[in-house]
Amino acid sequence: MKNASEVVGEIALRGGVPVIKAPFRRYNSLGKEEQVAVQAVMESGVLSQFLGCWHEDFYGGSKVREFEADCARFFGVKHAITVNSWTSGLIAAVGALDIEPGDEIIVTPWTMCASATAILHWNAIPVFADIDPKTFNLDPESVRANITEKTRAIMAVDIFGLSADMQALRALADEFNLKIISDTAQAPGARYGEHYAGTLADIGGYSLNYHKHIHTGEGGVLVTNDDQLAERLKLIRNHAEAVIPGMGERPLNNMLGYNFRLGEIECAIGIEQLKKLPALVASRQRLAERLSAGLRDLTGLTVPFVPDGSTHVYYMYPLLVDDAQTGCSKEHLAEALRAEGVEISTRYQNVHLLPMYQKKMAYGSHGFPWSADFARQDVNYIKGICPVAEDYNDHRYMGFGLCVYDLSEADIDLIITAFRKVWNALVKSA
Numbered sequence: 503m504k505n506a507s508e509v510v511g512e513i514a515l516r517g518g519v520p521v522i523k524a525p526f527r528r529y530n531s532l533g534k535e536e537q538v539a540v541q542a543v544m545e546s547g548v549l550s551q552f553l554g555c556w557h558e559d560f561y562g563g564s565k566v567r568e569f570e571a572d573c574a575r576f577f578g579v580k581h582a583i584t585v586n587s588w589t590s591g592l593i594a595a596v597g598a599l600d601i602e603p604g605d606e607i608i609v610t611p612w613t614m615c616a617s618a619t620a621i622l623h624w625n626a627i628p629v630f631a632d633i634d635p636k637t638f639n640l641d642p643e644s645v646r647a648n649i650t651e652k653t654r655a656i657m658a659v660d661i662f663g664l665s666a667d668m669q670a671l672r673a674l675a676d677e678f679n680l681k682i683i684s685d686t687a688q689a690p691g692a693r694y695g696e697h698y699a700g701t702l703a704d705i706g707g708y709s710l711n712y713h714k715h716i717h718t719g720e721g722g723v724l725v726t727n728d729d730q731l732a733e734r735l736k737l738i739r740n741h742a743e744a745v746i747p748g749m750g751e752r753p754l755n756n757m758l759g760y761n762f763r764l765g766e767i768e769c770a771i772g773i774e775q776l777k778k779l780p781a782l783v784a785s786r787q788r789l790a791e792r793l794s795a796g797l798r799d800l801t802g803l804t805v806p807f808v809p810d811g812s813t814h815v816y817y818m819y820p821l822l823v824d825d826a827q828t829g830c831s832k833e834h835l836a837e838a839l840r841a842e843g844v845e846i847s848t849r850y851q852n853v854h855l856l857p858m859y860q861k862k863m864a865y866g867s868h869g870f871p872w873s874a875d876f877a878r879q880d881v882n883y884i885k886g887i888c889p890v891a892e893d894y895n896d897h898r899y900m901g902f903g904l905c906v907y908d909l910s911e912a913d914i915d916l917i918i919t920a921f922r923k924v925w926n927a928l929v930k931s932a
């Protein structure tokens with residue numbers, strides 16, 4: 503690896519020649535295998551075989567069932583249940599947990615908005631706990647501090663591709679009799695000890711949208727080892743209220759059904775995509791490790807942390823900048839990196855700061871469900887409740903979408919060169 507002093511030339515921000523001359527190509531995980539699989543479904547003439555009543559076809563067609571069996575085997579769980587998006591999966595997961603209106607679910611602000619919105623869909627209340635400064639995942643101590651008599655569940659999010667601290671969260675769940683939902687949208691294939699991320703929650707699952715590691719255009723898959731939760735998830739997926747009468751006596755709480763069904767074509771694609779997941783994850787891990795090796799010694803920059811016993815699948819490659827050490831804001835460094843051709847972002851999510859939470863306006867315009875009698879009246883979302891997540895967004899976080907591009911080792915080396923050139927020019931004691 504070159505030293506900073508060996509990187510010569512003016513930075514592109516000041517008119518020099520950029521290190522990366524053309525944008526990186528987008529990664530495309532679809533190939534002949536998916537084309538053949540889709541063609542076979544087309545020729546069968548059956549694009550979906552679901553029926554929204556108590557009937558054998560309540561569980562969907564052959565590709566749905568085959569993909570679900572493949573997912574259950576791959577992730578090592580008893581049940582895998584496909585849905586038409588992971589947002590749908592999260593809504594079904596919250597509904598399946600015997601949640602009452604006004605119950606609280608603790609969630610991280612450092613996530614895609616749908617993790618928290620799914621809670622509101624059942625008139626339950628999202629309570630935001632702060633993130634761990636090293637992993638960006640829920641900080642178990644902050645979760646503990648936010649538990650009230652209304653808390654019923656924890657929504658853990660395996661953000662950027664690294665599992666949350668499931669051991670600590672499970673200990674809290676056992677102590678306070680809580681359930682755990684795992685939003686593992688960004689971390690399919692990541693390991694947590696002997697298990698895959700997502701499989702240690704009461705209900706977990708993965709997104710299959712176009713931007714994720716493997717995809718079916720749109721889609722998602724829920725995983726659980728609990729037979730009763732699996733049945734409730736399948737009911738919410740497919741018009742529960744119309745199906746239950748045919749099944750005999752069943753609990754009716756939260757059995758408001760949706761149409762969250764995934765089609766045969768998507769599942770045929772999913773079967774092929776799942777086969778590619780291990781190799782895809784391994785290639786991203788190799789690239790990320792090469793990138794970390796090249797950036798680790800830069801002043802005031804922290805490369806991704808991977809706890810012992812876990813693996814990271816790098817949906818995002820997150821970095822932290824300490825501006826006291828760099829003497830330069832992250833925005834300025836990012837601007838210089840972008841000029842060199844590195845598409846770096848400087849913001850992630852602080853979901854609690856979205857206008858919906860700031861104004862407490864969800865259902866209608868009068869503060870429902872927060873204003874309802876069933877809700878605790880002192881839940882608040884003011885800036886300051888999640889100091890680490892807020893500081894990271896405002897001052898410290900930088901992320902590179904490693905999973906978006908089709909990158910070679912030589913491309914990674916160019917990214918490293920760009921960082922070193924920028925650091926050499928802008929950081930005081932590089």
Ligand SMILES: *Cc1c(COP(=O)(O)O)cnc(C)c1O
Pocket residue numbers: 587588589590613614616617659685687688709710711721722
């Ligand atoms: C992508 C994503 C979702 C939503 O998944 P969709 O399949 O797009 O509905 C939810 N949570 C997280 C953390 C995500 O990254």
